[in-house]
Amino acid sequence: MRTSIATVCLSGTLTDKLHACADAGFDGVEIMDADLTVSYESPEEIRALCRRLGLSIDLFQPFRDFEGVSEELLAENLHRAEAKFALMNRLGAETILVCSNAGTATIDDDATAAAQLGRLADLAAEYGIRIAYEALAWGRYVNDYRHAWRLVQMADRPNLGTCLDSFHILARGHDPAEIEDIDGEKIFFLQLADAPQLDMDVLSWSRHHRLFPGEGSFDLSSFLTHVLKAGYTGPLSLEVFNDTFRQTDVTGTAAHARRSLTWLADRASAANDWSTDRLPAAQTPRSVDFVEITGSDLGQADETLNQLGFTFRGKHRTKQVRLWTMGSTRIILNEQSQQPEPHLSAIGLLVDDAGQALARGAALGAPVVFRRTYAGDHELKALGAPDGTVIYWNDAPAEDTWVSEFHGGQPAVDSSHAVDHINLSYRWHEFEETVLFFHSVLGLDAQAPENVPSPQGLVRSQVMRTHDGTVRLPLNLAPPTAPLPPRHIAVTCTDIVGLAQSAHERGLHFLRIPENYYADVQARFGLGAEHLATLRELNLLYDRDEAGEFIHFYTPSIGGLFIEMVQRVGTYDGYGAANAPVRLAAQRRRPHPHPTSR
């Protein structure tokens, strides 16, 4: 399908926006009247630039507050419209969006509104222009798409049709199934926006909180299906008013926007078994294959992993890279870095078909990452996530493939340890793009967000996970003024007390938990004195719900990350969210001086 985007979604000047839309691969744009008004380029220049960039001008918008008015105001409105039609002729735009009157309507009468829309259409016809009439969710008399469609039918002009906007329809809870009753040729335009489920006035929700498809709560795949079944053949166009996207880098945001449409078109096609717009199937990860930590000196990581009981599996035969494992948890330490601070640089995932996973990600606009391999090295497929973290896919057991590239370590010790979750932190303006990436490229689903208090503000936490919980990525959104919290790798075990004791004996410095925390645990859970003493002595944290228990501890940070060991008892399915404020407060303290010997 053809794709389009409203220039209001993006930051910058109109020409900045047009270049970014073309770079991202959009076929066309909706030009916002206000963006043209503040632009120094003439309509003819914008028209020529769009032509050179290969962008069609699919819509000029919006034209507000037209119908349902007195004859006197109608004359003014027709004057206003005619000036815009003349401008559109210069611009080369053929369709204008007319929103239902939200400001000046005084006559609540369908016959009047339809007659006035008819006069507008007749005037537009003189300029060769089509009117796409849309019901705003907060229109004074017309705020339901079915009502707008009735008025279009009543006016009955060839150049008058309707525009459907997913936000205005789904935010009001109107049933989109009735879209199929509309004549598809009379759906002159389709605007798509997602949104989080918020309980607030619909105007503020629409103006500030819209999201690109796949980032919110709306079922846009079903919505789009109804529109396509009605016979709509125009472009899928994004109209997303969002305070963040309006100020983020225009090129990155346009690419992010384009990815959302690719994902949505595939989702709708897949749901309907259509053959067009299909992507390679999502390869939902079966487990975490490995996690890679990169830094110029990872001696402290070696020491911590050893203290936790990881097994050293050797050095890579050609690279400055080491492997540690614990059960199916594989941590690669990579010292081939220009960036000295240790950081979580890559995540490897086990999937059924790595080639398909790569092809899907690439089709969704993610950059393919080249991994330098030597003769005999296993070739892993890889893509870059929006923040630069590399995602690798493997479709064969690690022990049979890339693990054999490591030499000189000890044999694997069988155990039940596995990666429980990988906690990733982001800046406020990276968050939505990351959610869309993990959802569309990796096939993970977003859980409901939570807010976690920290000494430097609220941290928003949203878990992305596979349905079965095998792969879980809690994402943390840092407050704007706070430093990014460290990321972490959580590893499961079945005897956390024994493991913590051993680690303690091997000299591990645990993240020290305040005494007051244990008084609170005791108040909330009424644990036995001995159990509580063990938790306190070993700096273990505790949570419990109807399903089971969660016991965990943290290592101090190694650069920008740390390790968490967790034990799940019963079917506990959370992450100890009640303990996160304790961790965030504890991590803000100056870390222990860490003596290392080489």
Add this chain to the structure above:
Amino acid sequence: MRTSIATVCLSGTLTDKLHACADAGFDGVEIMDADLTVSYESPEEIRALCRRLGLSIDLFQPFRDFEGVSEELLAENLHRAEAKFALMNRLGAETILVCSNAGTATIDDDATAAAQLGRLADLAAEYGIRIAYEALAWGRYVNDYRHAWRLVQMADRPNLGTCLDSFHILARGHDPAEIEDIDGEKIFFLQLADAPQLDMDVLSWSRHHRLFPGEGSFDLSSFLTHVLKAGYTGPLSLEVFNDTFRQTDVTGTAAHARRSLTWLADRASAANDWSTDRLPAAQTPRSVDFVEITGSDLGQADETLNQLGFTFRGKHRTKQVRLWTMGSTRIILNEQSQQPEPHLSAIGLLVDDAGQALARGAALGAPVVFRRTYAGDHELKALGAPDGTVIYWNDAPAEDTWVSEFHGGQPAVDSSHAVDHINLSYRWHEFEETVLFFHSVLGLDAQAPENVPSPQGLVRSQVMRTHDGTVRLPLNLAPPTAPLPPRHIAVTCTDIVGLAQSAHERGLHFLRIPENYYADVQARFGLGAEHLATLRELNLLYDRDEAGEFIHFYTPSIGGLFIEMVQRVGTYDGYGAANAPVRLAAQRRRPHPHPTSR
């Protein structure tokens, strides 16, 4: 009255918060259970620190989800409560906040709830603790303060009273007048919070958007009056959950919070003609006395003012300072600066009593600024605004006082020019504090905010003004990632076309307005061709409403500021908000190279 604040209002560790509260002059604190839980200091250490800092611990809070439950859950809840009572004994806190059950209540029966609260009070009595029971706005069965008070009466225990929170009462629209029916001695605690009028779910509104008194839409003066008339004698305490305040500098935010209570206590006292807690009366400014621009080289400002038709009134007799005037508009250019970039450094206001204005501001915690004066110089009173801009007060005509310190210029030319408004821009985290400062110290009132699109995101605009519009300060809140927009001084005139033509002849470079803007003006207003040609030729902007017209133009920026000339026709009372996006887009372009000669 005694003042207190909940530690959840502030950023940092518990000890950071306590130091900041003491520094700001609070008498006591409400200690949040969660803040203590994540603290490494023992309850005894916190108690001792509070004693040393002179802070009473007025409340320990919150205790949630207690009443209206099964006997089995009640036993658990009593266990949980008893652990907190023991902790409070260590901490030296005597009153605990118990919120109405929002999570676990299953029995909607007043007799049961009252009996369970009675059992809690009896347990608390063993520890010498008082229970302050509060109706949360989203409590499952109890969400009205009158209901909470009925339960307190039914339970009838000496150590069980109620806690009133302005947010929970006013957000629900409950009539606060009935507070006077409560026995004042049974109001164990009072929590104050303001909030903007938002149409959203009350839980999100409460958790993220509360404001300090004077910054939102609630009538807290009336609210407080009802509480005091009921006979409440405890502290006025702030409980403000706000995403911004949770991450801003703790010392500054505590001082800001304290100012809000001083203002509120005065406001309530004044409304009731009480003699306590009164501040010197607000000196609402009668006009702008002067505006001061500071920078190390202000030659471009001299040139621009000359081109606009300002009169050079001479050099200061002892300082590197010059004066330009146009009617009652006085602009001081101050080159005694360490900061080279020209910026708006001070605003002088004409008031009835400058001494009172200074005393009021100082009582509200604003720092008194020392102005270096020499023999014979007029002594002006001055305070620092939160962002460092200096506010001067004068209570005698400028021409009779400080203007005589300037020598060597031309005589004043009589005219009707005056300062129309001064537009000030702020970072997102400076905004609320600034609103409170201008409201409490200067006596300006906040108008409804608007959002203005810019190429780098939405700019929030909120006008602070005197009732009669003589002094107007539009405040602009920049998007987090955008540079601060320049500030500006707007000056009225009665013949803007003639003034612009003269300025043009004198070589002024106007901020160039795009051609497309005039096509839009023509579409919206249908001006005559000649009128439009004049606007276009002179780069004038135009607005019109039912009340009149507004014509204006901007100079290019001189460092961090520029000058706007405006003509108001009829009783137009706005600021050309529809033109602000044009200005913001135009200012983002590279400025004209500005040749200056000395």
